[in-house]
Amino acid sequence: MYPSVSRLALAAALACAGQAASASRQPLAEAPLALKSSIRCQHNADNSLDCTTRNQFTILKPAGKDYLSRIDFTYPDTDTLEVLDGEVRQQDGRVIRLDKSQVETRAAPNPYAGVSRDKQTWLAFPELAVGSVVRYEVRHHIAAPPLSSELLYRLDFDPEPVRYDSYHFELSSPRPLLWRSEAMEGFQIRAAADGKAITVEQKDTRYLNFTNEWHNAAIRRWPRLSIATSDSPQQHFGVYAERYNRILAAPLPPAAAAEVARQQGKPAAEQVAAFMQHINSRYRYLNDQRLAERGLVPFTLAEIEQHGYGDCKDLATLLTAMLRRAGIAAEPVLVFRGNFAPAPLLPGLGTVNHMIVRAAVDGKTEWLDPTNPFFAAGRIMPDLQERIAYRIGADGQVRTDNIPLQTPTVSSRVRRVETLRRDGSADIVSDSELSGWPLIELTMQDRYQGSSSADQSICRGVGSQPLNCKVERAATGFLQPERYPVRIASQDARAVEKISGLYLYDPQLESRWNDFDSYRGNDNQADVYLGDPEIQERAVTLKGAKAIQPPLSCHARSRWFDLDLSQRADAGGIRYQYRLSRKVRWLSHDDIVSQEFAEFSRQARGCTTQVRQILKL
Structure with missing residues (x-):
């Protein structure tokens, strides 16, 4: 896999995880750094690359000093x-050359959940100032x-604080090159007459950076360009299919x-669950x-068991082998893992970062990830949905597939009774059923923080002031x-607010829609x-309450959400039912x-x- 171009550092590594970058658009005048960059790469006959990068940064704001305090380049030891050169030129014309003592190469820090032989070279420039x-x-x-x-x-010009x-950019090769681009209107792309060189030139000054976006927001479209020697997944991944099938053929x-x-x-479903449990229990x-720098190549089955650990490709290979021995059709699958996976412009190693297993279980397709510390049968994990996947067949063929969006299911069903008192407090009894992602989140909190911490989190959501x-x-x-x-018994000291002998009840069901109004009002972009x-389903009885307003029933429909809400009086008090169906994983800015x-x-x-209404008690 070849790295995408990074402006503040160089990196080349195969990871088994990925995440979309968080991202209103920052004015050009606030850019902390300005950059002039020139990169020339030669693709060699042995499929290696030689790249020379010349960067010139001008520090525009104090924050720019921090960004350039130390420049790191991390790369495999292969x-x-x-x-070649480095210097700082001050505003008074004084030039300070980069001394050898300000350049150091050492072993790079080991990645999370991994050990590597990567190296890291860093530059520490002296006397930086605006x-x-x-x-x-x-x-x-x-x-x-x-x-x-x-x-x-790949060239990816995603948001960053650099003008x-x-x-x-130039890339030349002894072989003809293909290229595909997206949102590259600000660049001129030229191919040589023989197709063996690609040149990219920026047209005008460009600055793309964002601030004050939501924590769960991301920019999902940016200028990007892919250059490849082939547009065939078989050409890129077929050699790995051969190696995988040799490994899988072993006892x-x-x-x-x-x-x-x-x-x-x-039954097949029970066997799948048992094999997932076996791998989770025995391997980390x-x-x-x-x-060795293995790239996409897993250890052998024997080595995986001997080690007692493995990464995504190791655990996926072992699971595939176990499923096949049990007579369950299974294939290793290369995929990009993360909440957002950009559609590949061209296939190749830079488009994948994870391996899972596709299995046919009782006539249904399961996408199995043995690296997770949990298993929910029949569910596609959020970081695997809506993306292209490359299946490695037992016949050596690499097939392009699409992992679909998870069909909405009831993730939480709540039956709650609030016995209201005249002092504004209430006794609460809540019976809930969880499934899907809310249950997985609870499981992860139990695992990493303990069940008492998880119970405290559950109780914080019971009311305004739970006791x-x-x-x-x-x-x-x-x-x-x-x-x-899950059953919860609690008191809420502020279940309703007393107002002139009446009581205000507010379950705050409208908050998410207020948030979207705020998004539009603040001109958010991500x-x-x-x-x-x-x-989500909720049925709430306000015991002892008498409604002032008449019964209600309302609905709202869209291609993103469906909402149903009703309220009526019964012998015990007031009862309302709420149902919200969310049909999508992402809401785009345009939507x-x-x-x-x-x-x-x-x-x-x-x-x-x-x-949200006035009640009598």
């Missing part, structure tokens, strides 16, 4: 990086990834074979790159049940991540600012505010 011009030149030899004979090189005054190691034998004859996730809260629930574990019951499509969404949001807010 690569070489040479610092107005200083920092210039450096480096030459980077990027070794060919193991087994790979095809090039994919680009000029940008020039199962003893522990895995014994587990397959123990599950023989059981660890990406071990010490013995004497007690939670009854079973222990969570690796295997997620279809429905998980897309908003919502999480799994899901259905949120559209007239269609604004009208739906107005209807939804108007519906939910009716539950």
